[in-house]
Amino acid sequence: MGRLQAAALELFAEQGFERTTVAEITQRAGLTTRTFFNHFTDKREVLFKPLSGMQKEVVTRGIADCSTALSPLDAVLTGLQAAADELFEERRAAVRRRQGIIEANPELLERELGKRAALTDTMAAALRARGLDHDDALLIARVGALVHQTAMQRWTESTDERPLREFLTDAMCSLRAVVSRDESGVSTRQH
Amino acid sequence: MGRLQAAALELFAEQGFERTTVAEITQRAGLTTRTFFNHFTDKREVLFKPLSGMQKEVVTRGIADCSTALSPLDAVLTGLQAAADELFEERRAAVRRRQGIIEANPELLERELGKRAALTDTMAAALRARGLDHDDALLIARVGALVHQTAMQRWTESTDERPLREFLTDAMCSLRAVVSRDESGVSTRQH
DNA sequence: CCCGTGATTGCACGTGATGTAATCACTGTA
DNA sequence: TACAGTGATTACATCACGTGCAATCACGGG
Numbered sequence: 001m002g003r004l005q006a007a008a009l010e011l012f013a014e015q016g017f018e019r020t021t022v023a024e025i026t027q028r029a030g031l032t033t034r035t036f037f038n039h040f041t042d043k044r045e046v047l048f049k050p051l052s053g054m055q056k057e058v059v060t061r062g063i064a065d066c067s068t069a070l071s072p073l074d075a076v077l078t079g080l081q082a083a084a085d086e087l088f089e090e091r092r093a094a095v096r097r098r099q100g101i102i103e104a105n106p107e108l109l110e111r112e113l114g115k116r117a118a119l120t121d122t123m124a125a126a127l128r129a130r131g132l133d134h135d136d137a138l139l140i141a142r143v144g145a146l147v148h149q150t151a152m153q154r155w156t157e158s159t160d161e162r163p164l165r166e167f168l169t170d171a172m173c174s175l176r177a178v179v180s181r182d183e184s185g186v187s188t189r190q191h
Numbered sequence: 192m193g194r195l196q197a198a199a200l201e202l203f204a205e206q207g208f209e210r211t212t213v214a215e216i217t218q219r220a221g222l223t224t225r226t227f228f229n230h231f232t233d234k235r236e237v238l239f240k241p242l243s244g245m246q247k248e249v250v251t252r253g254i255a256d257c258s259t260a261l262s263p264l265d266a267v268l269t270g271l272q273a274a275a276d277e278l279f280e281e282r283r284a285a286v287r288r289r290q291g292i293i294e295a296n297p298e299l300l301e302r303e304l305g306k307r308a309a310l311t312d313t314m315a316a317a318l319r320a321r322g323l324d325h326d327d328a329l330l331i332a333r334v335g336a337l338v339h340q341t342a343m344q345r346w347t348e349s350t351d352e353r354p355l356r357e358f359l360t361d362a363m364c365s366l367r368a369v370v371s372r373d374e375s376g377v378s379t380r381q382h
Numbered sequence: 383c384c385c386g387t388g389a390t391t392g393c394a395c396g397t398g399a400t401g402t403a404a405t406c407a408c409t410g411t412a
Numbered sequence: 413t414a415c416a417g418t419g420a421t422t423a424c425a426t427c428a429c430g431t432g433c434a435a436t437c438a439c440g441g442g
Binding site: 229 | 389390391392393
């Protein structure tokens with residue numbers, strides 16, 4: 001299975017996603033197309049399956065393990081920071097390559113959005129396990145996902161070497177700044 | 192083209208999305224599969240093309256037209272309220288049916304996420320047209336998308352008859368409550 | 383009556399994806 | 413050594429999605 005991922009990554013980088021067929025991938029890996037679909041439901045999934053699985057585990061555990069004294073949002077950030085440290089920090093170059101492949105193709109972008117939504121749902125579930133209300137959990141998980149998305153983007157696009165976890169806290173600060181200043185407040189009070 | 196959408200909606204509601212083929216849709220509409228793909232790039236697109244096009248227009252215009260005295264975030268909310276009034280408010284039942292179809296199928300969900308992301312990008316572009324910084328525009332547009340998503344969900348799931356625009360302002364308030372209260376604040380200050 | 387334009391169609395083709403059954407590789411056991 | 417069982421791999425058949433291309437149709441204006 002690792003061989004299929006490696007072959008797929010190479011070919012996607014060489015010729016792009018749509019211009020490479022599953023047959024090519026399996027051929028380079030010394031397997032058949034049928035076994036490819038035994039491991040991955042999708043041609044796209046070869047780019048997502050391993051990472052999103054680990055991410056889900058790490059974040060869930062990070063949320064479950066941290067002190068109940070933390071606010072729910074801080075618990076989510078803690079979980080995301082755990083994933084940042086354990087999964088992304090030391091693979092910045094690889095993450096960049098992968099992201100380049102994904103952003104070059106609309107289908108892959110959609111799949112990534114799907115994975116982000118799935119991660120959001122598992123974060124919400126982890127919050128509910130801490131006793132949070134159903135709707136509150138979902139909203140807070142979505143805020144966490146927004147912060148995560150913003151931080152990841154700025155981290156991969158940035159040239160300096162600051163660790164990802166700092167981008168997370170920075171993104172959280174940016175969000176607070178945008179949301180909590182009520183310069184006019186009109187549309188939030190009318191009704 | 193309207194006939195294709197109608198036929199597709201019927202069949203998706205009757206037998207589900209994956210269990211209905213493009214051939215069936217065109218057959219019910221009295222056309223051929225080839226012309227289906229002349230109108231829609233995708234089998235999925237038949238559910239999204241018309242609505243997302245109008246939504247993009249209305250929201251963009253709403254942001255561009257409203258007073259520059261409004262904060263960027265309020266401008267986004269104004270645009271989303273315009274879309275709420277003009278496109279959704281009077282079609283609540285239809286929106287519910289459509290949403291039921293989408294949520295029953297992972298592929299359709301991914302496409303919807305893609306459309307949401309596209310709308311987010313156009314909102315960011317509209318904000319930049321108001322002179323906003325590139326990154327700020329994107330962040331604020333994403334906050335708007337989050338509020339929109341939350342409001343739409345609560346609106347379609349709710350039983351009472353309050354208008355969608357009120358759900359938008361409520362969701363914005365919920366977001367403010369979640370983000371701006373710093374009960375612990377630990378993870379936002381550490382670094 | 384003819385012409386131009388746009389929508390529709392027919393046909394051929396490659397690719398993605400699935401169900402089923404056969405085969406292979408490998409492990410433990412007698 | 414032989415054998416049985418288990419899981420991964422394979423071969424084969426099949427279907428639906430989606431595209432490129434050329435032909436045809438509908439139709440309003442000159």
